[in-house]
Amino acid sequence: MPETDFAAxxxxxxxxxxxxxxxxxxxxxxxxxxQAMRYAVSGGKRLRGFLVLEGAAIFGVAxxxxxxxxxxxxxxxxYSLVHDDLPCMDDDDLRRGQPTVHVKWDxxxxxxxxxxxxxxxxxxLCDPALGTADTRMVLVRxxxxxxxxxxxxxxxxxxxxxxxxxxxxTLNQITALQAGKxxxxxxxxxxxxxxxxxxxxxxxxxxGDCLGLAFQIWDDVLDVTGDVAKTxxxxxxxxxxxxxxxxxxxxxxxxxxRARSLVDEAERHLAPYGAKGQTLIDAARFVIARDx
Amino acid sequence: MPETDFAAxxxxxxxxxxxxxxxxxxxxxxxxxxQAMRYAVSGGKRLRGFLVLEGAAIFGVAxxxxxxxxxxxxxxxxYSLVHDDLPCMDDDDLRRGQPTVHVKWDxxxxxxxxxxxxxxxxxxLCDPALGTADTRMVLVRxxxxxxxxxxxxxxxxxxxxxxxxxxxxTLNQITALQAGKxxxxxxxxxxxxxxxxxxxxxxxxxxGDCLGLAFQIWDDVLDVTGDVAKTxxxxxxxxxxxxxxxxxxxxxxxxxxRARSLVDEAERHLAPYGAKGQTLIDAARFVIARDx
Numbered sequence: 001m002p003e004t005d006f007a008a009x010x011x012x013x014x015x016x017x018x019x020x021x022x023x024x025x026x027x028x029x030x031x032x033x034x035q036a037m038r039y040a041v042s043g044g045k046r047l048r049g050f051l052v053l054e055g056a057a058i059f060g061v062a063x064x065x066x067x068x069x070x071x072x073x074x075x076x077x078x079y080s081l082v083h084d085d086l087p088c089m090d091d092d093d094l095r096r097g098q099p100t101v102h103v104k105w106d107x108x109x110x111x112x113x114x115x116x117x118x119x120x121x122x123x124x125l126c127d128p129a130l131g132t133a134d135t136r137m138v139l140v141r142x143x144x145x146x147x148x149x150x151x152x153x154x155x156x157x158x159x160x161x162x163x164x165x166x167x168x169x170t171l172n173q174i175t176a177l178q179a180g181k182x183x184x185x186x187x188x189x190x191x192x193x194x195x196x197x198x199x200x201x202x203x204x205x206x207x208g209d210c211l212g213l214a215f216q217i218w219d220d221v222l223d224v225t226g227d228v229a230k231t232x233x234x235x236x237x238x239x240x241x242x243x244x245x246x247x248x249x250x251x252x253x254x255x256x257x258r259a260r261s262l263v264d265e266a267e268r269h270l271a272p273y274g275a276k277g278q279t280l281i282d283a284a285r286f287v288i289a290r291d292x
Numbered sequence: 293m294p295e296t297d298f299a300a301x302x303x304x305x306x307x308x309x310x311x312x313x314x315x316x317x318x319x320x321x322x323x324x325x326x327q328a329m330r331y332a333v334s335g336g337k338r339l340r341g342f343l344v345l346e347g348a349a350i351f352g353v354a355x356x357x358x359x360x361x362x363x364x365x366x367x368x369x370x371y372s373l374v375h376d377d378l379p380c381m382d383d384d385d386l387r388r389g390q391p392t393v394h395v396k397w398d399x400x401x402x403x404x405x406x407x408x409x410x411x412x413x414x415x416x417l418c419d420p421a422l423g424t425a426d427t428r429m430v431l432v433r434x435x436x437x438x439x440x441x442x443x444x445x446x447x448x449x450x451x452x453x454x455x456x457x458x459x460x461x462t463l464n465q466i467t468a469l470q471a472g473k474x475x476x477x478x479x480x481x482x483x484x485x486x487x488x489x490x491x492x493x494x495x496x497x498x499x500g501d502c503l504g505l506a507f508q509i510w511d512d513v514l515d516v517t518g519d520v521a522k523t524x525x526x527x528x529x530x531x532x533x534x535x536x537x538x539x540x541x542x543x544x545x546x547x548x549x550r551a552r553s554l555v556d557e558a559e560r561h562l563a564p565y566g567a568k569g570q571t572l573i574d575a576a577r578f579v580i581a582r583d584x
Contacts, residue, residue, distance in 0.1 A: 111381065114407075115371075119439050119441070120441065133428070147411050148411035148412055149326050149412070150319070
């Protein structure tokens with residue numbers, strides 16, 4: 001599929017996810033916390049929501065039947081960004097080229113908006129359109145495990161600890177950190193469509209694990225080679241902070257090669273789905289071609 | 293039931309809830325975020341968890357079958373306290389007589405520990421011991437609605453907005469604020485046992501609504517009449533801040549009378565359960581007898 005077609009598919013998915021989030025946040029438009037939640041879920045690539053919808057499409061599940069799971073993971077991801085940007089965390093003023101929530105409102109609103117976005121994620125997974133209660137419980141439990149103290153939050157905590165550590169992280173440590181911080185949610189997203197379809201999610205789990213690591217390696221590459229105008233966030237922060245990254249540990253060329261090798265592996269895991277897996281293959285290639 | 297018997301029942305329930313939370317947080321004891329989570333869920337009256345277990349007992353549901361829901365609401369409540377105590381929110385150094393999480397660790401750890409406690413709440417509701425997937429979905433959806441941007445977080449946001457408002461809140465406004473901030477979780481707790489039992493939760497919902505409001509009025513009473521050594525937190529803060537409270541709006545005696553009247557009404561809603569409702573009646577009376 002040419003790159004422009006993939007970009008169009010990504011845009012269509014993003015629109016579907018945005019519409020579901022807009023509907024979920026339609027009430028309370030006069031409440032600053034709700035305004036901040038709507039702001040926080042606007043824009044971005046929506047890669048996680050896209051993975052949910054395209055994973056579902058492999059099994060013939062219509063977008064309407066999977067979109068609440070796609071919106072859920074985007075709400076969860078948005079909460080993590082809002083809290084990660086706080087002054088006591090990464091202290092970022094810019095996100096997707098716009099002022100971060102605590103800059104545009106205040107810290108209290110950012111804490112509460114993030115909190116309520118997490119809650120919203122679990123509420124969205126209650127949507128009966130996603131399937132039986134058993135199916136939805138698998139999604140709820142999976143998202144909780146992926147995002148909690150053994151998943152995403154653990155990764156964030158390790159990341160913060162690394163900043164004040166006496167010695168930089170090793171490659172194994174940074175791989176474990178990223179598996180939690182970004183990998184677990186990406187893998188959940190890749191699997192969710194199969195769960196909704198009642199199919200075996202194992203091949204998509206392996207695809208997601210490779211994709212998540214490739215994604216993070218490429219983020220480190222962009223932190224070195226990127227352009228603030230394109231990434232929409234500060235670049236060079238990790239290098240300036242003396243933090244270990246895949247680039248600092250492997251070197252730029254080897255980091256790129258590793259990301260490409262992971263994308264090749266991700267592609268192989270999709271072989272069982274034949275042509276139906278093509279959009280997810282394109283997604284994996286997109287991850288290491290993107291400049292933001 | 294004499295007061296000492298009720299206190300003993302409350303203590304037994306608290307132990308059961310603590311054991312469930314300890315089991316859920318048994319791993320990761322070397323991770324500061326997990327240590328902070330364990331700290332945050334230690335101590336306290338466990339009124340919400342108690343309501344879950346005693347609501348379940350009315351219908352003959354054993355504690356082991358309901359305890360994950362009791363632990364879930366205590367984890368959710370603990371997250372809200374950790375975030376509420378942050379410098380950008382209420383800025384409290386003391387909670388249950390101990391340093392708050394951001395004082396004992398740091399702000400980043402407090403943000404992350406609160407985040408992961410919310411996640412843990414939803415993970416606990418996935419416990420198959422609570423019943424069928426349909427039953428658990430009712431619990432998940434109810435907890436999400438009670439704690440999100442239309443429930444607890446909305447109440448917290450209104451509370452913060454009230455601090456900088458030009459005019460103090462009216463009685464209707466403060467009642468709505470508290471229905472979100474503390475009422476929604478208490479009502480969920482009162483209903484959860486009936487949900488686990490597959491019974492109609494409506495009488496317990498009405499009981500919970502009365503109890504929650506009585507609880508908050510009594511908190512305002514204690515803010516005026518309380519003793520920091522007993523409440524384990526700063527007192528007189530609301531009055532000092534010029535915030536409207538039930539006491540400032542009604543006067544101390546009328547506020548106490550209103551709380552007592554609500555407890556009487558709560559008791560009437562339990563009439564259908566006869567003697568089986570006695571412990572929850574004692575709980576309502578306890579709420580307006582407590583000094584912490």
